[in-house]
Amino acid sequence: MEKRILVTGAAGQIGSELVPALRERYGKDAVVAMYHHNIPENAERPYEIGDATEKETLDNIIKEHEITEIYHLVGVLSAKGEQKPALAYRVNMASLMNVLELAKESENKPKIFWPSSIAAFGPTTPQDNTPQHTILEPSTMYGMTKVAGELLANYYFHRYGIDIRSLRYPGVISWKTPPGGGTTDYAVEIFHEAIKNGKYTCFLQKGTYLPMMYMDDAVRGTIELMEAKPGDIKVRTSYNFTATSFEPSQLAEEIKKHIPEFEMDYKPDFRQQIAESWTNSMDDSDARRDWGWKHKFGLPQMTEDMLVNLKRELKGS
8 A cells, every 4th residue: 555644743753854854755745744823934745734632634634644653753742731731631632533543434544653752751750771671751741742652652552553653862963953841952053042142041050961862863763763673673662762862061061162152151040949859861772672773863973963053944044
């Protein structure tokens, strides 16, 4: 059967870069982008507008385009989720349940990708080199929806045979899209401020380590997971998925190698508590063993690429 892909949350940080990557790989017409309301100025057809929490809307789109794969990226992220927890629960859980139920009811049972996150971890999780199978007791609403989603994915795979695959994304860093309301967003904001103003006030405290990844690696790894043979996917909750781990001052020092006058100070806000509940680094050896995951960008390579591309982007805007 010809591949027909639907990407929900297509305007988000991951979606806005995954859609063009999928179109380049499988053909422009093979990938349908789904937006909630605001269509980006550079949006290209095919696309649809709709609310993924409305099952009938989603069903109509899947049927109209004869969808065979769904990258379900809709979600309210960690920081925004703490400001509006009821909204985060409704959007994150209702939309996922709609996708799972529609896949179950469909004759061709589309393959599904759904993103989990390091937010699934919590204060009781081992903080360093966090193993694949570990304690999941998050302290944020966003994290709770991720744990519930992982369990639902595992359930629908074993109970109904739905081929759903997932990654626990670390902080994802990109020059193409602005920060989207996450706790790891300092690692994107810092580049914008370094280039524009030569200084940055970080909302996380020095020494706050978090797993991180460059967007190029995140997009490539996501597609590689979906292209892996079903028998190679041994984890049906969500794979640990990472590239590097650093804390704010290490990133600042790396930036100073390119912008020597750059300065950073610290003013921690409510996101500090969220970050402290997450892991410092994680062990993704299961992903590397099962389906051959390998990252390409460490901290030095990511920093250089971010600055080169973001300088050009800001100069042209």
